[in-house]
Amino acid sequence: MNNKKLIWGVVGVVVILVIVILSSRLGNNETGALRIGAIIPLSGTTAFFGTEFKNGFDLANKIYKLDISIEDSKSTPADGVSALQKLIVTNNPDIVIPILSSISAAVTPVALEKKIVVFQSLTSANDIAAQSPYVFRYFTSGAQEAPIMSELASEKLGAKTAYVIYQNDEYGLAYANAFKKDFESRGGSLLSMDGFVRTESDFRGTLTKVKAAKPDFLYVIALDQSLATILKQAKESGVKSKIATNWVLAAPAVIALAGSASEGVYLTSPSYYTAPTPEVERFASDYKAAYGKDPSAYSAIGYDLVDILSRVKKTDGDADHQKLIADITALGGIRGIMGDLKIDAVGEITFALYPAVVEGGKLKLINN
Secondary structure (H helix, E strand, C coil), X not given: CHHHHHHHHHHHHHHHHHHHHHHHHHCCCCCCCCEEEEEECCCCCCHHHHHHHHHHHHHHHHHHCCEEEEEECCCCHHHHHHHHHHHHHXXXXXXXXXXXXXXXXXXXXXXXXXXXXXXXXCCCCCCCHHHCCCEEEECCCHHHHHHHHHHHHHHHCCCCEEEEEEECCHHHHHHXXXXXXXXXXXXXXXXXXXXXXXXXXXXXXXXXXXXXXXXXXEEEECXXXXXXXXXXXXXXXXXXXXXXXXXXXXXXXXXXXXXXXHCCCEEEECHHHHCCCHHHHHHHXXXXXXXXXXXXXXXXXXXXXXXXXXXXXXCCXXXXXXXXXXXXXXXXXXXXXXXXXXXXXXXXXXXXXXXXXXXXXXXXXXXX
């Protein structure tokens, strides 16, 4: 009998502990303890970006110690949504951080249905934060960046005709459409816009068309491996047009991936790569000590995002997160690794980009 009482007593204690643990994880009223879920591509075709971002993210969180749960999106929108659904069940996040455009586009509507604050990053589609007060974005956009290359093409290089090769998703279309609009507004003629899917690896057919069209300027929007492959195959195919891309190429690892095919390619770059500040140098030193390699700007963005979120707290009774949204907006801005970061009226956080060219495997700024 005593043994039975003891057993039932232990069972009772375990049940109480389980209830307490679940309450602490799933309750919406714990003051100060924000729960954050991050959906990051740690495998699949965009794992380079996810790994770089996560390394900076983790390095910052060794300092700030936020309650963060990370799930792998496996580089696909469907797996990104599955990751979010898992986070909702196991973590009930106040904030979710999806990265990369196509994954964020799939995840965001699901999060908004649950009134979860969304903080997108590494997403370039236009007007991201404008879609809802619950949505913020820390990154650059196609609308910000593409006109810089259009102006360079028209005003600096004298290009009258252009051709665009772009990754056919939210990311690529944001750049392609913004370039088209700006280039044509300057009197230029866009000969063609050819899209491709992320899994393609042979671009010779498209590049044969480019070579035949003889555009003055070829604008390529792709991610790391695809971009390197297009640049190499363009060189092999004898394309003579001036070639430009976005700041994906600014990462030293991507320049190395493209090798000599990156030489003479025009791009935009944040000052992180071309004029590092003391903050960048300290971050790079800490990062290299932790991971044995130099960080990219994607790592710095991950670090900055944790820093930003460390400055806001959860408020008792804020079940629909209105106070949290107001508190994030009220930050105004911070001094981050990527520079002075300002949160605008609709929730966009960005940084300046500058025209550059690859010379001798390094970035060289182009003076206006």
